[in-house]
Amino acid sequence: xxxxxxxxxxxxxxxxxxxxxxxxxxxxxxxxxxxxxxxxxxxxxxxxxxxxxxxxxxxxxxxxxxxxxxxxxxxxxxxxxxxxxxxxxxxxxxxxxxxxxxxxxxxxxxxxxxxxxxxxxxxxxxxxxxxxxxxxxxxxxxxxxxxxxxxxxxxxxxxxxxxxxxxxxxxxxxxxxxxxxxxxxxxxxxxxxxxxxxxxxxxxxxxxxxxxxxxxxxxxxxxxxxxxxxxxxxxxxxxxxxxxxxxxxxxxxxxxxxxxxxxxxxxxxxxxxxxxxxxxxxxxxxxxxxxxxxxxxxxxxxxxxxxxxxxxxxxxxxxxxxxxxxxxxxxxxxxxxxxxxxxxxxxxxxxxxxxx
Numbered sequence: 001x002x003x004x005x006x007x008x009x010x011x012x013x014x015x016x017x018x019x020x021x022x023x024x025x026x027x028x029x030x031x032x033x034x035x036x037x038x039x040x041x042x043x044x045x046x047x048x049x050x051x052x053x054x055x056x057x058x059x060x061x062x063x064x065x066x067x068x069x070x071x072x073x074x075x076x077x078x079x080x081x082x083x084x085x086x087x088x089x090x091x092x093x094x095x096x097x098x099x100x101x102x103x104x105x106x107x108x109x110x111x112x113x114x115x116x117x118x119x120x121x122x123x124x125x126x127x128x129x130x131x132x133x134x135x136x137x138x139x140x141x142x143x144x145x146x147x148x149x150x151x152x153x154x155x156x157x158x159x160x161x162x163x164x165x166x167x168x169x170x171x172x173x174x175x176x177x178x179x180x181x182x183x184x185x186x187x188x189x190x191x192x193x194x195x196x197x198x199x200x201x202x203x204x205x206x207x208x209x210x211x212x213x214x215x216x217x218x219x220x221x222x223x224x225x226x227x228x229x230x231x232x233x234x235x236x237x238x239x240x241x242x243x244x245x246x247x248x249x250x251x252x253x254x255x256x257x258x259x260x261x262x263x264x265x266x267x268x269x270x271x272x273x274x275x276x277x278x279x280x281x282x283x284x285x286x287x288x289x290x291x292x293x294x295x296x297x298x299x300x301x302x303x304x305x306x307x308x309x310x311x312x313x314x315x316x317x318x319x320x321x322x323x324x325x326x327x328x329x330x331x332x333x334x335x336x337x338x339x340x341x342x343x344x345x346x347x348x349x350x351x352x353x354x355x356x
Contacts, residue, residue: 008010008036014201016092017110019045019052020163023334024171024315029285035312038296039282040168042319043290047088048081049245049320050164054188057084057159058148073098077129079185079245080109081320086148087116098145100136105244108324130234150186151252152229160192168193168315169200178304179308181207181268181301182317183246183293184217186257189317194263205265208258209300211241214268216251217259223251237330242272242329247295247321268300275299276330279322291325296316 013020022044031037062068073096078088083099090097097118101110104125113120121139123132133151140147140185150156168180180197185188191209197204219237221259226232231250238249253258258264272292272351279295282288290298308314325331338346338354346353 013034014092015046016056016089018298019047019056020324024168025288028287029135030281032302034303034310035308035314037288037305038313039288039294039301039303040164040315041288041290042317043294043321045085048083048324049085050317051081051185051319052085052088052158052277053159053163054150054186055082055089055217057096057162058150058153058155059086062146063299065259068135070094070179071095073143073145074148075100075136075140075145076141077101077133078149078150079129079248080113080324081245082117082148082150083108083120084116084184084324087113087118090118091116098139099133100139102132104240106325106327108326115204116273123218123335128138128194128238128240130231130250133231133248143195145182150188151196151231151250151254153254154184156188156254157192157195157257160189161195163303164189165193165196169196172313172315176311176313177201177315178312179205179207179301179304180317181209181297181304181314182210183243183297183300183319184252184255185245185293185319186246187252187258188336190263191254191258194258194261206224206263206264207263207266207268207300207304209268209297210247211243211296212271213239214241214247215269216247217255218267218269223256225253229253229256232251243270243275243292244325244328245291254299266304268302268303270296270299272329278302279330279356282318288318290318291320291321291322292328292330294320294322295330325328 025039027037034267045052065170071114075098100121102123216235234249275296278299
């Protein structure tokens, strides 16, 4: 192992200038033998997820064109990662932030956003993503707040065109890359990356993924929309799933670009159980900590790899870190107390035995 000791070669004026430039990391122990598999670890962003990118661009683009006024409150509906990213950005820039989120998402997300200074308004999980989205719109209209519109704004996909896609091309410049695998939340990553990949490296196949019990895109049923493109209600193929951050109960307008323009080359469906299992294996066997959505993208990459020709190279997007899932099924088998094997180790020597 050769350790880097050169630093980054620069100092940073703000935490916000550290967003992006996340690493592509080879999978060494659990990848199928006939392929080479990498993951792009978005947990290396300062707020711990890929959504730091869109959060920063939504705010800065709105500042540039005057949609966001100094001191104006920002409001958004989120399953958590966009809210955490927005909370970080708003804290650094001095904007008040209100987040709407249904109560089915992990409590760690709420606490992280509040830790950054945001207010979190809960809705019922029975009202799904569309309910928390509608609440954010109500609050914005009633108070004159800036609604971030992550599911509709072109600022979302634009940042992935400008940063994520370029990072991938630079990291694999002169090297083979056959498949890029990811799920979708807002759809910004696949639409933004797709613009660049399909123009400059059309040999790379983009594989999209979604939960097997919430296969909205795979159903072929179009999303009902209002005149301005917003979702007009829940998609009929949606049922609740445990992959937080993936696949809301509607097809976002930002994702529609990738679908309409044919950026994707295939679809893999994954279950919640598969997603959790692969997230656990990434941690225990590769030392890579990611959440359920990261496990889901990796599960989809494994499925794509199984069908890929010998020697193929794949890159899976891992959207976030695993620490914001402590209260979810991802960690339900991880006990806080010693198990029998740990107790036996403690008692195998005479000193400092922890009491029962």
